[in-house]
Amino acid sequence: MTMTIEATTAEEGTFLQSAGRTRGAAWLVLRQHRVAAWSALGLLAVLVGALVWLRSGITGYTGGHEVTGPGNDAFRHLNDTYGDPLHYIGRFLEYLPLLVGAFVAGPVIGRELESGTYRVAWTQSLSPMRWFAAKLALPAAALLAGVSVLSATYAWTWRSLPLEHLPGQWWWRNTDMLGPVPVAHALLGLAVGALAGLLVRRALPALGVTILALPVLLLPVQWLRDRMVAPATELSRDMPGLIRGNSDWIVGRGMVDASGGHLPEPDCGIGVRPEDCLAQHHAVGWYLEYHPGSHMQPLLWAEAGVCTALALLVAGAAVWVMRRTHP
Incomplete structure (x- = not known):
């Protein structure tokens, strides 16, 4: 009985020590990229604040003016003052996965493998796989939270527009910006960046490979977008x-x-x-x-599901490469 208790205590101690190392590695990742983390948080706050302001302006303006079409002065003011800024924020959401992938491929993975600083972490009782998991866990959690908030706020503001008079804002022209799609695209960008960083092992080339590879992966998804739900x-x-x-x-x-x-x-x-x-x-x-x-919603969720599955496949490939090259 005593031997069983001692063995259990030893196993719990090993588990707690391992968990502590993983949390310490995650904290180290945050410390290494604190400037980028604070900048992303600040940008998120600015964009969410801008979207709230835009929705307030749109609802206030449309409540007091009749927006009937492109030849209408009220339409031009609405589109120039509120529609265009909203579209630019949507474009940022559309290209955000490229930025995410480039950051993960370059500063997070590629630069450490290029400079050799990863060896310091591995000599501190941290296995290569735990190092890799810590490198990706924090960006993945931040993406899920941040992009979800930004995408939901964007859709909330977008719905306040008189969409029947704004062809550029029609839902089927903005699927990359709405609902769960930007979140799934961002996770795919993270996975592609991680795999590129492991394969190329140099920051700038890995960044370039990610920027080229991600659109190639998304191209067939865009081709099949209108067939993911039967018309x-x-x-x-x-x-x-x-x-x-x-x-x-x-x-x-x-x-x-x-x-x-x-x-x-x-x-x-x-x-x-x-x-x-x-x-x-x-x-x-x-x-x-x-x-x-x-x-609209079934199509958005179908595309998000396909892109999430692609992200899991690419992430699995990255884990396989990590285990093959650093057992």
Whole structure:
């Protein structure tokens, strides 16, 4: 019985000592990058404050003015004073994953491997895997918290706009900026940066590899974006238009043959009437594929899920590389 208690106590002591080393490593990471951490926190506060101010201005202005369209003075003032600044903040959210990946690939991982300072940590009873985990745990936690707050505040402000009059703000043109998508993209950027840093082992080249690799990974996601949720289909005898306002995202149009099959939209030439075009191709009507506004949230969450899965795969590859090169 005494031997069992002693063994259990020894195991608990080892666990506590290991946990203490990991917490100490995380604290060291924070100390090393405290300037970047404080700068990111300050930038987050500024952007959230700006979004709150923009929403207050938008709701106040639209409550007292009639915004009817591009030819309206109220529209121009709203777009110039509030719409454009909001769009710039959205663009920052869109490109934030590149900044995250570059920072992780360069200063966090690549610079330490290039300079050899990681050996100091490894000689202080900290294993290579614990060092790697500590390097990524803090940025990952900060991203989940910070980008979630920024993305939620951006969407809250974006919804206050009269979106039907602002084509540049339509939801299907801003999916990189809305909901969970920026968070998932940022986590993917972190994973790509970590893998690039481990493979390249030099700060600036690893940074460049990340900036090139992340868009390549996201390209097929963007190609498949409109197919992650099945679009709605509308049939008509008349040729449907390709613009239906801000709530519907048109993704396809074509003809329907006598058997009900879909034919891609043909090139019938300039000046040919839609009914004559149908006759030329022995079709009986038209179809339109689109995503209504109700598809926005399912599409956002579907893309976020795909990007999170990609981030886990890339992170798994980084762990494999770490174990292979530093067992």
